[in-house]
Amino acid sequence: MIQILGNCPYCKDGSIEARDIQVQGKALKLYACSNAHWHYETDFAELTPDSTCRFRIFQNQLQRWHKKSISPKEIRTLLREGELKVKLYSTKTKSEYFKWVVTDEEYGISVLWEDNIDT
Numbered sequence: 001m002i003q004i005l006g007n008c009p010y011c012k013d014g015s016i017e018a019r020d021i022q023v024q025g026k027a028l029k030l031y032a033c034s035n036a037h038w039h040y041e042t043d044f045a046e047l048t049p050d051s052t053c054r055f056r057i058f059q060n061q062l063q064r065w066h067k068k069s070i071s072p073k074e075i076r077t078l079l080r081e082g083e084l085k086v087k088l089y090s091t092k093t094k095s096e097y098f099k100w101v102v103t104d105e106e107y108g109i110s111v112l113w114e115d116n117i118d119t
């Protein structure tokens with residue numbers, strides 16, 4: 001069964017689904033528009049010709065900033081509110097910090113680095 005998390009912000013009738021995929025042998029969740037079908041090779045993804053949308057977010061997309069995974073609940077909030085506060089971690093200062101993320105048609109999400117959040 002496919003879990004629906006909200007409406008796609010980039011196309012009219014798309015809904016965002018949580019899909020289980022395998023990337024380089026690892027199980028991963030992909031949050032993708034129902035009109036966006038991706039075909040995965042080892043480290044390479046391609047949209048299928050019948051796709052009319054490209055929007056998708058990887059569960060581990062914020063891993064670089066030490067947020068291991070983005071939960072389905074967080075995706076729901078992001079789709080509903082248009083923005084989401086996430087907790088990241090800096091290895092330099094050894095401390096947690098918060099940033100807003102918003103949806104991005106090309107990259108799935110983008111972090112608003114300029115906006116500082118008081119914690």
Ligand SMILES: [Zn+2]
Pocket residue numbers: 008009010011012014015033034035036053054055
């Ligand atoms: Zn879409």
